[in-house]
Amino acid sequence: MTDSKLHLPMAELLALRDGDRSEPAFAAAAHHLDRCTACRDELDALHQRTARLRALGGVAPSSDQLVRFQDHLNLRQIRRRRIISLVGMAAAAMLVLGVVGRNLMVPSTLDAEQRIASAISDSQQLEQTLRNWAPDSRVMDGRTALVVIEIEDRIAAVDARLQAVARLQRKERLDHEVSLWQERVGLMNALVDVHLTKANNVDL
Amino acid sequence: MTTKVLTMDAMTIPDADAVIARAKRGDPVALEQLYRAYSPPVYNLARRICRTTEDAEDVLQETFFEVCRSIRNYRGDGSLWGWIRTVASSKALMRLRRNKYRDTDELVDDIAPAKPASHLLRMDLESALERLGDTARAVVWLHDVEGFTHEEIGSQMGKTASFSKSQLARAHSRLRGWLGEGALS
Numbered sequence: 102m103t104d105s106k107l108h109l110p111m112a113e114l115l116a117l118r119d120g121d122r123s124e125p126a127f128a129a130a131a132h133h134l135d136r137c138t139a140c141r142d143e144l145d146a147l148h149q150r151t152a153r154l155r156a157l158g159g160v161a162p163s164s165d166q167l168v169r170f171q172d173h174l175n176l177r178q179i180r181r182r183r184i185i186s187l188v189g190m191a192a193a194a195m196l197v198l199g200v201v202g203r204n205l206m207v208p209s210t211l212d213a214e215q216r217i218a219s220a221i222s223d224s225q226q227l228e229q230t231l232r233n234w235a236p237d238s239r240v241m242d243g244r245t246a247l248v249v250i251e252i253e254d255r256i257a258a259v260d261a262r263l264q265a266v267a268r269l270q271r272k273e274r275l276d277h278e279v280s281l282w283q284e285r286v287g288l289m290n291a292l293v294d295v296h297l298t299k300a301n302n303v304d305l
Numbered sequence: 306m307t308t309k310v311l312t313m314d315a316m317t318i319p320d321a322d323a324v325i326a327r328a329k330r331g332d333p334v335a336l337e338q339l340y341r342a343y344s345p346p347v348y349n350l351a352r353r354i355c356r357t358t359e360d361a362e363d364v365l366q367e368t369f370f371e372v373c374r375s376i377r378n379y380r381g382d383g384s385l386w387g388w389i390r391t392v393a394s395s396k397a398l399m400r401l402r403r404n405k406y407r408d409t410d411e412l413v414d415d416i417a418p419a420k421p422a423s424h425l426l427r428m429d430l431e432s433a434l435e436r437l438g439d440t441a442r443a444v445v446w447l448h449d450v451e452g453f454t455h456e457e458i459g460s461q462m463g464k465t466a467s468f469s470k471s472q473l474a475r476a477h478s479r480l481r482g483w484l485g486e487g488a489l490s
Contacts, residue, residue: 111481112474146486147477151449153430162348162365170340170369174333177373181331298370 109133109140114147169297172230176293179226213275220282227289236296245295252292259285318342325385329377336376340369343386347393353446354397356404356439364400368393391457394447398461401439433483441476444469 109117109130116124117131124130134140241249259281266277318324318338327335344365351364371392379388434442440462447453447461448469455466455473462468480486 110474111478112470115470115474115477146481150430150477150480150484150486154434154445155450157431157434157450159345159349160352161345162362166344166348166362166365167340169366170344171337173366173370173373174336177331178333298366 108137109143114140114144117144118147118151168233172234172293173297175226175230176290176297179223180290182223213279216279217275217282220279220286223286224282224289227286227293230293231289231296234293234296239296241296248295249292252288252295256285256288256292259288321385325376325379325381328372329379331373336369336373339372339376339385339389343389344369346386347389350390350393350446350451351397353434353450354394354439354443355400360400360404361397364393364396367396371396390451391461394451394453395461398443401443405439428483430480430484433480436483437476437479441472441479444472445476445480448473 113124113126113130115121116127117134121127134144236249263278263281263285266274266281268274269277324335324338328339347368348361348365351361351368352358355361355364368389372389375392379385428436434445437445443462444458447458448455453461455469458469459466
């Protein structure tokens, strides 16, 4: 834009507003501005509009969003503890293997009870996280809903197997309960993931 | 030893260095402090770019999930808000792209259909901004309010700086007309 009879297009007004000298017509536009009152007024209007944009009121997130984020943090904590616990167990197992020999690798009844207690605690925390999230009051798409149903069915199946193994002898029952409770925690993790992130491709 | 205070508009985090260091170690209290400090501007950015409250809320969560995952990669070269803002704008633009793909919409020329111009029907700025198409509105907000460069916006949109510039010029021409502003009206 170099003809003083014409006026500056918006792209050149913006370049002048932003001091964008990479715009090829910047120098010519600046020269035009010195001689054209209408374009100076137009640039003023652009400055004012920009200032009004920046002054538009902010919108704040609802408190529900803080709860949703806190649930995510709780979930992270549970996972970190599980990882630390698994690493600790693996380290302990390696130590036993190295020092004492293979016969002592069979987990004792006490170990099994501790692992069950830990898994039950994790499962309860995940259920609490889910209750806080109140999934029934939220809308989800059809694909996510199908994943939720599948995970809930699998949790129900684990619960049924837990009831069934309760009739077994103590030693045999504990072995089954360890793996079942750990499976339940894994499924609860996936369920919370799906609800909180609306992910429908969780790794089961 | 000096104590740095992170400032972002009215939001401040006392002893910011310690909070960031604890957040990098995964401390949930520190991560929640970051959320409390930065969720209003993140949500505001998301709400201005996304069409719906639900999308903006998802962008808010996705942004802070990413902050939790990646804060250990934040080296402190730029401001923390600058880093979080880039994460937020990236998530918001990704959401726009996803919605466009779903709606089989066109990315380039997406200014909302204009009604017949009337000097008698002047809009307020809020309504005019809402009326812009998704891409144009995002460019206006990211450039004129958040302070991103055209190169940064083009890069985040998978386009060029020129694309961002032309979107901004067209958007301002529309806003000017709808608001009944300008000496050349």
